[in-house]
Amino acid sequence: MTFHRFHVELSAEVSQPSSVVTVGPSPKTLAPWNKKIHRRWIFLTYTECPLEHEVDFVEGLRAMLKQNSLASDRFYGCCQEYTQKGIVYHVLLHLGKQVNWKASHARRVLLVSNSPHESINILTPRPGQVGNFIESHVKYCEKVANDNCFGKRPSISAAQEARRRRKWVECGQQPTNAAKRAKIVDLESALDYEHPGEE
Incomplete structure (x- = not known):
């Protein structure tokens, strides 16, 4: 990494x-x-x-x-x-x-x-x-x-991580650099947060 x-x-x-x-x-x-x-x-x-x-x-x-x-x-x-x-x-x-x-x-x-x-x-x-x-x-x-x-x-759920991985595969399949950049911007959306110790 x-x-x-x-x-x-x-x-x-x-x-x-x-x-x-x-x-x-x-x-x-x-x-x-x-x-x-x-x-x-x-x-x-x-x-x-x-x-x-x-x-x-x-x-x-x-x-x-x-x-x-x-x-x-x-x-x-x-x-x-x-x-x-x-x-x-x-x-x-x-x-x-x-x-x-x-x-x-x-x-x-x-x-x-x-x-x-x-x-x-x-x-x-x-x-x-x-x-x-x-x-x-x-x-x-x-x-x-x-x-x-x-x-x-910050917390990343398993569903969010799976979605993120799929989108990176989609990003690599885009035909143009502009389309790839658009996918990357979409990928880096804000994550959900949780307070430690709270339910």
């Missing part, structure tokens, strides 16, 4: 490049600043974040999403504390719409604090791997936080 990864920092002059936090499955290489993010689902890792309390981070995340007209209730994440690095936040985020951002623009949009040293690692799923991407990052967050995560837990 492979994913795209973008490591975005403000500039080389502001801070030394921080070590890359590897999350979940082994991601691909770092992206250049002009690399495009064209997905609805992304997995973010915030390092060097000055917000020490999870409540403050979640409030900042919601404010950032609302300010940028993104779905403000479709995220699931956890907080991880390191002795040397400090607090690291991992967030699986559904943007509510498909974006077409350069990595540099994504960094400006997705900042939770005003710290110039805040670093963001961005992982995106490869086409056809959205279900696996969501599942692996939900499991990762739950493992890291001992099931003490924040946000709404």
